[in-house]
Amino acid sequence: MSTFIRAPRAVVLAAAAAVTLLALAGCAPGSSNASQGQSGSVSTALTTKKVTLKIQDETGFPVTSNLAAEFTKQHPNVKFKIVRDSFQNLLANSPRLMASADAPDLIRLSTLGSTVKDGLVTNLDPYFKAYGWDKFSAGQLASARMTTAGVRGEGSLWQFGLGYSVTGIYMNQKLADKVGITSVPATIDELEADLQKAKTAGVLPVQTGMQDGVGTFVLQALINQYGDKAKLIDWMFNKPGATFDTPASLKGATKFQDWATKGYLPTxxxxxxxxxxxxxxxxxxxxxxxDGNWDAANVQKALGKGGAQFFLMPPTTKGGKYVAMGAGNTFAIPSKSKNHDTTAYFLNWIATNSKARQIVVDITGASPGGDPAQKLPTVEKGSLIETALAMSASVGKDDGFTDFIANTTSGIYQGALQPDEQLLLTDKITPDAFTKAIQAFYEKDLAG
Structure with a gap:
């Protein structure tokens, strides 16, 4: 069984830190417009008072718990209260949580939506300057920026990433051997041939689900290969005139529906x-x-070392450039936080402290971000996490990263992608109607 080709570990890690962060088009540091939130003088000195920071995070991503424990170990006066909810619930309830009198100090915020316009999030430009985050790759912070006009990728900084992800495909090694697959697919045609091999052998080809929209990973992975990623990024970043109703989206939606029809997905x-x-x-x-690199440790623990492979979505032609979803696990400091400076100190610590950076890699399998010149964490040789970092390097080299379409607007994930993909996979809507429905919701959501 051939395996994913890996560069030497030192090279992989250096590349992952240096190029993974060029995921999106680079941007200059944000301007000082849009001054909602804490945008005046700030302090980079950690308080000596006893403080409890409240973090609102999503279920299934324990890295904040590990980071909080290590921070308290180093700084006993700062403790944490972490509250978790499902991704979809958190996405729907974030504006209400940030507007409440008991707003968290740090919240997992996958998409900015109207939070900047509504004054719910803290402008991080002063911290960008105070902590010297200009040493970070501009691309690392690009998706966390937004202008007063609501265009992402430029303007002021509103979010901060805790690790930078890459999304690909996990393959069960035992099942691959059973159905006679001897190498990871190099093209979409080869991938489809493997799907049919599995189906013929009585093995479920694709494990995915649409109850909460996670199948969107499959859909976007297809769309990414069929068109110009720059056009998709423009749409996700809310650039005027951008649209989802493109030949690439139509082809991806058609293929996704076809896979369901052929029985490649769970019934x-x-x-x-x-x-x-x-x-x-x-x-x-x-x-x-x-799925993403964040599950690399979970998959390896369950299936054992060598029990699974993790590889990038193959291009349409052999040797073509890689395109993959990847973004920061973004958090924001609500404007109503009572501990802006302490929370910002915690964020900066995550990107700069060697133990914190190691935790990010060990728990999430993601590049820790930060200054590319900083010493890099170590990883277990031959692990899925090492593979994930190699994948990040490959995508970064090809300038192939895109954000997740679920992050495009605050309501699109639950309001359109999730329900309309459910209809798509059960033949209750055509691919053409699907792409037009997504675009119509997008326009309505932005107008609201």
Whole structure:
């Protein structure tokens, strides 16, 4: 069985830190416009008072717990209270949580939406200057920027990433051997041939789910290969005139529906959520699973070292450039936080402290970000995390990173992608109607 080709570890890590962060088009540091939130003088000195920081995070991503524990170990006067909810619930409830009198100090915020316009998030420009975040790659922070006109990728800084992800495909090694797959697919045609091999052998080709929209990983991975990623990024960044209703989206949606029709997806796909998808895959139900590096440690723990491979979505032609979803695990400091400076200190510590950076790599399998010149964490040789970092380097080299379409507007994930993909996979809507419905919701969401 051939494996994903890896560069030497030192080269992989150096490349991952240096080029993974060029995920999106580079931008100059944000301007000082849009001054909602804490945009005056700030302090980079950690308080000596006893403080409890409240973090609102999503279920299934424990890295904040590990980081909080280490921070308290180093700074006993700062403790943490971490509250978790599902991604979809957090996405829907974030504006209300940030507007409340008991707003968290730090919140997982996958998309800015109207939070900047509504004054709910803290302008991080003063901290960018005070902490010297200009040493970070501009591309690392690009998706966390937004102008007063609501265009992402430029303007002031509103979010901060805790690790920078890459999304690909996990393959169950035991099932691959069973169906006669001897190498990871190099093109989409080869991938489809493997799907059919699995189906013929009585093995579920793809483990995924649409109850909470996680199947969007599969859809976007297809769309990414069929068109110009720059046009998709413009749409995700809310550039005027950008549209989802493109030949690439239509082709991706058509292929996704075709896979469902051929029985490559679970028969109860619309009843499977993210947690169940991962549990099913690690229990041996499914040859392939589209997911991110954040599950590398979980998959390896469940299936054993060598029990799974992790590879990038193949291009349409052999040797073509890689395109993959990847972004920072973005958090924001609500304007109503009572501990702006302490929370910003914590964020800066995550990107600069050697133990914190190691935790990010060990728990998430992601590049820790920060200054590319800083000493890099170590990883287990031959692990899925090492593979994920190599994948990041490959995508970065090809300038192939895109954000996640679920992050495009505050309401699009639950309001359009999730329900309309459910209809798509059950033949209740055509691919053409699907792409037009997504664009119509997008325009309505932005106008609101």
């Amino acid at each position: 109860d796909v619309n009843a499977i959520n993210y947690t169940t998808m991962v549990a099913n895959f690690t229990a041996g139900q499914g040859l392939f699973m589209w």
